[in-house]
Amino acid sequence: MHLVYPAVLAALLFCVGLYGVLARRNAILVLMSVELMLNAVNLNLVAFDVWLRDTLHAGQALTLFTIAIAAAEIGIGLAIVLQVHRNRGTADVDRLRDLAEDAPDPDTDHEHREEKAEAAA
Amino acid sequence: MTGTALSALAAEHVSRGFLSTSGVEIVFLLVGLVTLGAAVVTVTTRQLVHAALWLVVALGGLAVEYLLLTAEFIAWVQVLIYVGSVVVLLLFGLMLTKAPIGRSPDADSGNRWAALGVAGAAAAALVWVVVDAFRTTWIDLDGAPQGSTKVSGEILFRHWVLPFEALSVLLLAALVGAIVLSRRKKEEER
Amino acid sequence: MSTTTTAVLVPLLPFLGALAGFLTGRRAPGLVRPLAVLPTLAAAVLAIVVACRQGGDAALDAATRLTPTGSVPVDLALHLDGFAVLVAVLVGVVAACVQLYSTAYLRDDPRYPSYAALVSLFTAAMLLVVYTGDLMVLLVGWEIMGICSYFLVGHYWETEAARSASLKAFLVTKLGDVPFLIGIFALAADAGTFRINGIIATAASGGLDHPTLVALLLLAGVAGKSAQFPLHTWLPDAMAGPTPVSALIHAATMVAAGVYLIARLLPVFAASAAALVVLAVMAAVTMVGSALAALAQDDIKRVLAYSTVGQLGYMTGALAVGDRGAAVSHLISHGAFKALLFLGAGVIIHAAGTNSLAAMARMNGLAKRIPDAYWTMTVALLALAAIPPFSGFFSKEAVLGAAEHAATGGAHGIPAAAAGPAGWTVLIAGLVTAALTAGYATRLWLLAFRGKGAEAPDHGREPVAMNGVLWVLFVPTAALGLAAWKLPDWFDGRSLTPGLTTSVLSTGCAVAGALVMYAAWRRTAALATRTPLGAVAADPDASPAVSEIEAIASHEPVYGTIAAAPDPGDPGRLLLGPLHRHAVTGFHLDAVYSTLFVRPTRAAARLARFLDREVVDAYVRAAATAPGLLGAAVRRAQTGNVQTYLGALLAGSVVLAVTAVLVATGA
Numbered sequence: 001m002h003l004v005y006p007a008v009l010a011a012l013l014f015c016v017g018l019y020g021v022l023a024r025r026n027a028i029l030v031l032m033s034v035e036l037m038l039n040a041v042n043l044n045l046v047a048f049d050v051w052l053r054d055t056l057h058a059g060q061a062l063t064l065f066t067i068a069i070a071a072a073e074i075g076i077g078l079a080i081v082l083q084v085h086r087n088r089g090t091a092d093v094d095r096l097r098d099l100a101e102d103a104p105d106p107d108t109d110h111e112h113r114e115e116k117a118e119a120a121a
Numbered sequence: 122m123t124g125t126a127l128s129a130l131a132a133e134h135v136s137r138g139f140l141s142t143s144g145v146e147i148v149f150l151l152v153g154l155v156t157l158g159a160a161v162v163t164v165t166t167r168q169l170v171h172a173a174l175w176l177v178v179a180l181g182g183l184a185v186e187y188l189l190l191t192a193e194f195i196a197w198v199q200v201l202i203y204v205g206s207v208v209v210l211l212l213f214g215l216m217l218t219k220a221p222i223g224r225s226p227d228a229d230s231g232n233r234w235a236a237l238g239v240a241g242a243a244a245a246a247l248v249w250v251v252v253d254a255f256r257t258t259w260i261d262l263d264g265a266p267q268g269s270t271k272v273s274g275e276i277l278f279r280h281w282v283l284p285f286e287a288l289s290v291l292l293l294a295a296l297v298g299a300i301v302l303s304r305r306k307k308e309e310e311r
Numbered sequence: 312m313s314t315t316t317t318a319v320l321v322p323l324l325p326f327l328g329a330l331a332g333f334l335t336g337r338r339a340p341g342l343v344r345p346l347a348v349l350p351t352l353a354a355a356v357l358a359i360v361v362a363c364r365q366g367g368d369a370a371l372d373a374a375t376r377l378t379p380t381g382s383v384p385v386d387l388a389l390h391l392d393g394f395a396v397l398v399a400v401l402v403g404v405v406a407a408c409v410q411l412y413s414t415a416y417l418r419d420d421p422r423y424p425s426y427a428a429l430v431s432l433f434t435a436a437m438l439l440v441v442y443t444g445d446l447m448v449l450l451v452g453w454e455i456m457g458i459c460s461y462f463l464v465g466h467y468w469e470t471e472a473a474r475s476a477s478l479k480a481f482l483v484t485k486l487g488d489v490p491f492l493i494g495i496f497a498l499a500a501d502a503g504t505f506r507i508n509g510i511i512a513t514a515a516s517g518g519l520d521h522p523t524l525v526a527l528l529l530l531a532g533v534a535g536k537s538a539q540f541p542l543h544t545w546l547p548d549a550m551a552g553p554t555p556v557s558a559l560i561h562a563a564t565m566v567a568a569g570v571y572l573i574a575r576l577l578p579v580f581a582a583s584a585a586a587l588v589v590l591a592v593m594a595a596v597t598m599v600g601s602a603l604a605a606l607a608q609d610d611i612k613r614v615l616a617y618s619t620v621g622q623l624g625y626m627t628g629a630l631a632v633g634d635r636g637a638a639v640s641h642l643i644s645h646g647a648f649k650a651l652l653f654l655g656a657g658v659i660i661h662a663a664g665t666n667s668l669a670a671m672a673r674m675n676g677l678a679k680r681i682p683d684a685y686w687t688m689t690v691a692l693l694a695l696a697a698i699p700p701f702s703g704f705f706s707k708e709a710v711l712g713a714a715e716h717a718a719t720g721g722a723h724g725i726p727a728a729a730a731g732p733a734g735w736t737v738l739i740a741g742l743v744t745a746a747l748t749a750g751y752a753t754r755l756w757l758l759a760f761r762g763k764g765a766e767a768p769d770h771g772r773e774p775v776a777m778n779g780v781l782w783v784l785f786v787p788t789a790a791l792g793l794a795a796w797k798l799p800d801w802f803d804g805r806s807l808t809p810g811l812t813t814s815v816l817s818t819g820c821a822v823a824g825a826l827v828m829y830a831a832w833r834r835t836a837a838l839a840t841r842t843p844l845g846a847v848a849a850d851p852d853a854s855p856a857v858s859e860i861e862a863i864a865s866h867e868p869v870y871g872t873i874a875a876a877p878d879p880g881d882p883g884r885l886l887l888g889p890l891h892r893h894a895v896t897g898f899h900l901d902a903v904y905s906t907l908f909v910r911p912t913r914a915a916a917r918l919a920r921f922l923d924r925e926v927v928d929a930y931v932r933a934a935a936t937a938p939g940l941l942g943a944a945v946r947r948a949q950t951g952n953v954q955t956y957l958g959a960l961l962a963g964s965v966v967l968a969v970t971a972v973l974v975a976t977g978a
Contacts, residue, residue, distance in 0.1 A: 001146050003258040006190065007251040009153040013160055013179075015244035020164030022236030022958045023229050028214045029169060032176050035207060036160050039183050042199075046192045050267045051260040057276040060268050061284075063195050064277070067202050068288050072295030074207050078214040079302035085218040093954055094230040100951025232955055239962045246969050 006047035013040035027081045027091040031074060038070045145262060149189050156182030167224045173212050180204050190260070192268030314364045315373045318389055318442055321357045321399060322452075324350040325406070326435035329428045336424025344414050347427030351410045351434055355403030358438070362396040372444060372508065383499045388506055390444030393801030394639050398571055399441045401646045402564050404787075406434040408780045409559040412654055415774035416555055416661075419854040426466055430559065433459035437564045441571065446495050446505045449572070453491075453536070456565045457484050463560060464552035467856075470864045472873060476548040483545040487535020494528030497521065498579065507575055514578040526579060526586030529572070530593070537569030539627055540597040543620045544900050547604075547874070550612040551863050553856055554657030557612060562619050562653050563646035570626040570642055574635040581633055584729035591631035591733035595740035597624035600898060602747035606754065606883040607894035609876035610666050610866060611656050614755055617897075618695060619649055621744055625710050628737035633725035634713035636802035640795070641706035647787035648694040648703055655688035655781055658773050659759055661855035666862040667870065668755065669878035672839050673764035680767050683778040685760055687785045692756050694788050696749035696821050699814075702791035707745070707817065708809035709795070714738040715813050738813075745817045746824035753828040754883050761832075763840050777855075831882035839880025872896075 013036055020033025042063045049059025085091045159178035166172050180203040187196035266272070277285060328350030335342050365371060370392035376384060410430060417423045436459065439452035458481075465477030499505050501520050502513040513519060533539065538546035538561075549561050560566070573580060573590075580586050598621050605617035622645045629638035660666045662681045663674060671677060678685040694703035717725070717734030725733075772778075795807045870876040875895040878884065884891045893899060948959070 001143065001149060001190075001260045001262055003255045003260050004252055005146065005149055005153065006186065006260075007255055008248055009157065009186070011247035011251055012157055012244060013183075015240045015247065016157070016160045016164055018243055018961065019236050019240035022239060022954050022961070023233035024164065025228055025230040026169060026218075026220060028211055028218065028220065029164075029172055029228065031214075032172060032211060033164055035176065035203070035211075036163065036179065039180060039199075039203070042195075043183060043186060046187055046190050046195055046268070047260070050190045050192065050262070051258065053261075053267065056280050057268070057272065060192055060195055060273060061277060061281045063192075064198060064273075065284065065288055067195075067198055068292060071202055071207060072292050074210055075299040076295050076302070078210055079299040081214060082217055082303050091218040091220075092227075092230075094232075094952045096953070097951030100949060230952075230954060232952070232958060235958050235962075236954070239958050239965065243961065243965045246965055246972075250972055 003047065003051050006043055010040045010044040010047070013037075013043065025092050025094055027084070027093050028078070030093055031077050031081070034077075035070060035074065038066060042066055145189055149186060152182050152185045152189070156186065165229075167226070167228045168222075169215055169220045169225060169228065170212070170222060173208055173215060176211070177204055177208050180208070187268075190268075191262055191266040193266065194268050194270045194273040197270075314361055314371060314391070315389060317357050317364070318361045318371075318391055321354050321361060321403065322435045322438035322442060324354045324357070324435075325431040325438065329432035329435060332424060332428030332431060336428060340424070343424045343427060347431060348407070348410045348414065351403070351431060352407045354434065354438065355400070355407040358396070358399040358403035361391065362400050365391050365393070365396045374444065374506070383503065383505060385447040385505055386445045387448060388444035389442055390507060391442065394571070394574055394635070395441050397643060397798075397801055398567070398639065399438055401643050402434065402437050402441060405559055405563040405646055405650045405784075406430070406437075408650065408654070408783055409555045411776050412558075412657070412780045413553075413555045415776035415855070416657055417553065417854065417856045418774075420856050422466065426463070426553070429459050429462050430556070433463070433560060433565070437568065440568050444507050446499065446507060446510070448505075449507075450492065450495060453532075453568065454488070456560070456568065457481065457488065457536075460484070460549070460560050460565055463556040464549045466553050466556065467551065467860045467863065470551065470860060472548070472863055472867070473551040476545070476551040480545040480549045483542055484535040487532045487542050489531075490528040491532020491535070494525050494532065497525045497528065501525070510576065511578045514576075514582050517582070519579065519582055522579065522582035523585045526583045527589065529576065529579070530586065530590065533569035533573055533627075534593065535569075536572075537566050537623050537627070538620050539569070539593050539623060540600060541900065543597060543601065544897060544904065546620055547608075547613045547616040547897065550610065550616050554612065554653055554660065554859060557616070558650045558653030558657075561616065562649040566619060566623055567626070567642045567646060570623060570630065570638055573627070573630045574639050577630060577633065577635050580630070581725045584726040587631050587633070587725055587729035587733050588736075590627055591729075591736045594624045594628035594631055595736045597621065598628065598740045598744040599747070602744045602751065603887070603890065603894045604897050605751040606747065606887055607891050608874055609668050609870065609878065609881075610874065611659060611668055611671070611755065611759065612653070612666060613874055614668070614751060615649065615652050615656060618652075618748065618751065619645075621748060622649065622695075624744070625707060625741060628741060629710040629713050631733045632713050632717035632730065632737055634709070634716075634803075634805060636799060636805050636807055637706070637709035637713045639802065640798050640807055641710055644694070644702035644706040644787070644791045647784055647791060648691040648701075651687055651691045651781060651784040651788050652695065654777070654784065655684040655691065657855060657859070658684040658777055658781070659688075660862055661773065661858045662767065662770060663759075664768060664858055664862070666859065667866060667876055668758040669839075669870070669876035669881065672758040672762040672836075672878070672880060673843065674762040674767040675764055677762060677767040678760040680769060681773060683773070683781055687781040687788070689756065689760075690785060691788050692752040696752040696825060697745055697817060698749075698821060699818065700792055702788055704818070705792035705795040705807070705809060707741075708814055709807040711738060711741050711745075711813040711817055712807075712810045713805075714741060715810065742816055742820050746820040749821035749824035750828040750886070751883070753825040754832070754881075757829070757832045757882070761836075763836060827886065828882055831885045835880045835882050835885055839878070842879055 017033045017036030017038075017040060020036060021030055024030050024033060045059040045063045045066070049057055049063075052059075081091050084096065088096065090096075156179050159175045159182060163172050163175040163179055166175060180199065184196045184199040184204070187193070187199060328346050332343065332346045335346070370390060372388065372390055374386040374388035376386050410427065413423075413427065413430065417426060420426065433456055436452040436455035440449050440456065443449045443452065461477050461481040464480050465473050467473040468477075495505075498510055498519075501518065502510040504510065514522070519525060531542075535542040546561055546566065550557055552561070580590065601617045601620035601624065605614050605621065608614045608617060622641070626638040626641050626645070629635070629641065658681050659671070659677070662684075663671050663677055665671065690701060694701035697704045697707040714734050714737040717730040718738050719734070720727075720730065795809070798807050799805060867873050872895065874897075887894055896902070948955075
């Protein structure tokens with residue numbers, strides 16, 4: 001089999017995931033896109049492992065590890081998203097603008113104050 | 122693997138031409154197209170739950186690709202962990218964050234055109250580099266399967282035991298972390 | 312105790328007193344008066360002791376060198392000759408009198424401690440100037456006097472007049488001091504030493520390379536300090552200071568320092584005929600001009616100030632004809648009677664509640680209220696007008712006699728080329744000024760003590776400290792003339808006794824001036840009673856200083872100018888005629904200075920400010936604005952949206968990766 005096929009497929013999947021990470025608003029959709037990117041990498045690893053006929057099968061082992069880590073990541077990521085949603089009432093990535101210098105949105109400002117009160121408590 | 126071996130491999134397959142059409146390749150291409158399409162729908166659909174379902178299609182397609190690349194153990198792991206648990210987790214997450222069912226008009230944020238540009242540029246660069254680099258490279262899928270369960274088990278528990286165990290600790294830590302993070306605040310405040 | 316030790320103590324005591332005054336003035340108010348009076352009094356006594364011991368013998372020299380100071384050494388040197396010890400006695404006595412007088416005059420002043428300490432410091436500086444034998448040390452005392460004068464003139468800094476007067480005094484004297492400093496350096500460079508003895512020896516042997524230049528440079532400093540034309544304009548304005556300060560600094564001592572310095576360095580000046588002629592012309596212009604200006608002044612203290620300028624002109628005139636004995640003897644007698652006049656003027660201002668002669672001319676019986684001041688001042692005015700047998704007559708006769716000597720070719724010690732012109736200039740100007748001096752003295756006396764109108768207010772007797780001091784100073788004023796036969800022993804040995812020709816001439820001029828003034832007064836006195844004029848102080852029962860502050864502050868609003876009053880009853884106005892308008896302003900010299908120096912300086916300052924604000928600051932502001940704008944532009948990227956950041960990051964990575972690939976492949 002031509003190596004270009006899996007390699008190009010992996011590159012395209014990676015870029016689709018990249019687009020999703022940058023363009024999606026909902027945090028969970030962003031996580032899905034991250035999964036797509038990880039899988040693109042996995043495909044690459046497997047393809048090269050098979051091509052190189054590595055006696056240690058490092059590519060496959062790494063793929064397994066990546067899958068495990070991805071599972072862990074999705075667990076932690078979802079926990080964070082849930083926490084954010086619980087505190088802010090939204091899981092929209094582009095409304096979490098506490099890093100902005102000034103002029104936060106009116107609604108987040110409101111919640112901002114609530115959060116501060118919480119922190120004070 | 123040495124350079125001479127590589128050149129020997131290349132010489133063996135040189136008769137096939139650039140766009141040879143073995144059955145495996147055709148299947149790989151078709152499944153790849155489906156996978157890519159499902160992935161594109163995943164990142165563009167306005168219905169959040171559909172995105173998760175299309176993600177299942179994309180991940181399943183990838184599992185098939187693994188099978189085609191003779192990495193069967195990884196394919197099953199892919200199906201079990203991704204399709205079985207990760208997507209379910211994501212669906213739970215969607216429900217818990219009260220994601221709207223049906224079309225939501227604002228699924229994409231304002232900088233999607235910038236994102237499109239970046240992704241497009243990255244795709245162009247990557248594809249160009251990859252095609253340029255591996256134009257004349259073939260994978261030899263004949264012979265013993267590269268990723269049967271037996272082979273995978275042997276290399277995992279023979280050569281990769283230590284990272285494997287470390288990974289189990291990482292998973293445990295992630296488990297504990299997820300529980301701590303998603304616990305209700307009220308208990309802390311009390 | 313040796314004479315040298317005693318002489319060191321003379322300037323040291325007031326200095327320590329000043330130091331103690333500055334340190335304890337606030338914390339121990341009870342100590343202020345003893346600390347002010349006692350060291351100065353002790354210094355005066357010690358000065359007299361030194362004078363008696365020195366006794367006009369050969370000069371006493373002592374020097375010590377604290378540390379090497381490079382090419383030209385600076386010594387702490389004492390030089391005690393007849394001039395030094397006698398001038399020191401004058402300084403000590405007048406300073407003690409003024410300190411005593413001030414205890415009463417400024418009795419309620421909250422700033423009295425600093426005032427007394429400054430007067431003590433001034434006294435120390437002046438005594439240092441008198442005793443020192445080294446020009447650098449002299450310069451130290453000279454500048455300390457200048458800064459003390461600045462602070463003391465500005466003592467009533469609540470009034471605008473005092474503030475501007477102190478600044479003016481400081482700036483104008485500094486204007487002279489800069490060339491003075493250069494002159495000292497030039498002198499030391501020529502002579503190789505700062506010691507006055509060495510310099511004089513060099514000058515006598517003709518070792519000075521540029522005697523005219525050095526003499527003219529020194530003359531600038533002297534003109535500034537001694538208020539000689541054209542740098543005299545600060546002195547009349549300095550009358551905005553307290554009266555005791557005027558008596559001490561601006562009549563008896565500091566302004567005499569310039570004359571004293573020329574007397575010490577006379578051989579340097581005598582080495583240059585041009586410098587002597589300049590000195591003579593300067594003295595003549597100063598004498599006549601200031602006497603005319605004095606005729607037009609309304610403020611009693613300004614009359615006395617211009618009179619001081621004129622009398623200092625006599626002294627420089629005597630120096631121009633090479634007779635320093637006459638100059639210093641006039642310095643001493645003038646110091647005594649002018650201090651008396653100023654202190655008496657302080658009493659008058661307090662009693663009358665005004666410093667305006669026009670207002671006093673409308674008061675009846677002021678003389679009866681203050682008999683001590685009346686009698687002592689009458690005698691002092693007679694001395695000022697050089698009427699025999701008072702002290703002023705003898706010293707002024709000595710000056711005129713020296714001038715006549717020079718004019719008729721009898722002078723020695725100065726170049727023959729300078730003797731004739733200088734002698735004639737000084738003699739003629741001196742005679743004219745004698746008449747004018749008698750005129751303004753008479754005018755002062757008539758307007759102050761012979762006023763007609765409402766009864767003068769009665770504030771009771773003046774304090775004993777003030778009246779007593781007047782009588783102390785009365786003694787030298789009346790009797791110093793007797794010393795004219797003794798003084799040559801202390802000085803250069805040239806006769807100071809009056810000659811017949813000049814005595815007759817000058818006394819005749821004086822009497823004529825007085826009579827003309829009296830006649831004019833008889834004509835105008837009737838007018839005075841018809842035109843009411845004048846204002847008196849609001850708090851007549853407060854301490855004298857308060858009356859003076861109010862008088863100074865109210866003069867300009869009431870009369871229009873600080874110098875004159877629109878008084879048709881003023882005999883000076885009748886006599887001066889159209890000249891009066893110019894004489895009031897000191898012949899517009901201030902306006903000339905304003906045009907020549909003040910306005911260009913201000914214009915330059917405005918230009919500098921414009922350049923600084925609009926040109927230099929423009930770059931500074933641009934340097935601040937450019938990063939600011941850049942920051943604002945970059946800040947717009949800080950939206951807080953993580954996706955934007957990530958997008959930018961990845962776009963950058965793509966660009967970098969593509970670049971890296973292109974470079975690696977060599978494309």
